[in-house]
Amino acid sequence: MKAMIKSFLESGGSPDMSALFPSSFPGGHMSGESENKVFMTEIGSLRQQLHNHSHLLQEEASGLSEVVMNVHREYTSHKESCESMKKYVQKLELIEKEKESEIHTLRGNISLLHESCASAISEIKNWKEHVGGNALASRSPEGNLNSQVRTEGGNSFTDNISIFNEEGVRGTGDKLLLVVRDLISMQSELLEGGQREMKSTILNLQKELQEKDIQRDRICMELVNQIKEAQTNAKNYLNDLQKARVQLHDSQRIWM
Numbered sequence: 001m002k003a004m005i006k007s008f009l010e011s012g013g014s015p016d017m018s019a020l021f022p023s024s025f026p027g028g029h030m031s032g033e034s035e036n037k038v039f040m041t042e043i044g045s046l047r048q049q050l051h052n053h054s055h056l057l058q059e060e061a062s063g064l065s066e067v068v069m070n071v072h073r074e075y076t077s078h079k080e081s082c083e084s085m086k087k088y089v090q091k092l093e094l095i096e097k098e099k100e101s102e103i104h105t106l107r108g109n110i111s112l113l114h115e116s117c118a119s120a121i122s123e124i125k126n127w128k129e130h131v132g133g134n135a136l137a138s139r140s141p142e143g144n145l146n147s148q149v150r151t152e153g154g155n156s157f158t159d160n161i162s163i164f165n166e167e168g169v170r171g172t173g174d175k176l177l178l179v180v181r182d183l184i185s186m187q188s189e190l191l192e193g194g195q196r197e198m199k200s201t202i203l204n205l206q207k208e209l210q211e212k213d214i215q216r217d218r219i220c221m222e223l224v225n226q227i228k229e230a231q232t233n234a235k236n237y238l239n240d241l242q243k244a245r246v247q248l249h250d251s252q253r254i255w256m
Contacts, residue, residue, distance in 0.1 A: 046248045053241040060237060064230045071223045078216040085209050089202070096198050103191050 042251055043248075046244060046251065049244045050241065050248070053237055053244060057234065057237045057241065060230060060234045064227065064234065067223060067226055067230060071220070071227070074216075074219055074223070078212065078219075081212060082209070082216075085205065085212070089205055089209075092198070092201060092205070096202075099194060099198070103194070
């Protein structure tokens with residue numbers, strides 16, 4: 001009996017009901033044909049259900065496999081992106097250290113320049129005190145004025161000029177100090193601007209990394225939910241398939 005039903009399910013043909021149930025149909029073909037049609041209808045329905053469930057199960061398995069592959073690809077892509085961003089941040093940190101080293105060197109150079117200017121101012125003052133105030137007093141107003149003009153105009157000293165008035169020397173010193181202060185101020189602004197820009201770049205990169213992490217976590221969560229949903233659907237299809245098999249088995253037992 002079981003072998004005949006199995007052969008019927010595998011071949012898809014019509015079984016001989018008189019051969020299956022010879023005692024049930026002693027002399028009539030009409031009743032056997034009617035029972036055969038009912039049995040064929042039920043078996044065909046069960047077989048179609050089994051086929052549909054198997055097809056759906058295969059589709060779910062294929063979809064689940066594709067989801068897993070997509071998860072793996074997304075994870076690999078995000079991992080590579082994070083590694084690339086980390087390397088880029090490390091490169092920026094190295095550049096920042098190099099810039100800080102350059103800034104430190106520039107600060108040293110500015111300090112040396114400032115000391116040189118201060119030393120020049122001190123030497124000019126010492127030279128002024130050395131020549132004495134009497135010589136300055138003996139100079140004509142025109143000479144003092146010309147000397148002051150030359151000093152304020154930035155002309156170089158000559159061998160014939162040995163005396164400057166105090167106001168001209170102070171003006172030159174003030175100009176030197178202003179130049180040094182401008183350089184220091186400029187360097188400080190460059191330093192602060194560079195640090196702000198570097199900090200802003202690092203903060204933006206960190207923010208971008210955080211956004212990437214949040215996006216990756218969200219995608220992973222969505223994929224995990226999809227996997228769970230696919231697993232639930234697969235379990236439901238398996239349960240339906242099992243129920244169909246039980247119904248088929250019960251139907252077979254009824255006709256045995």
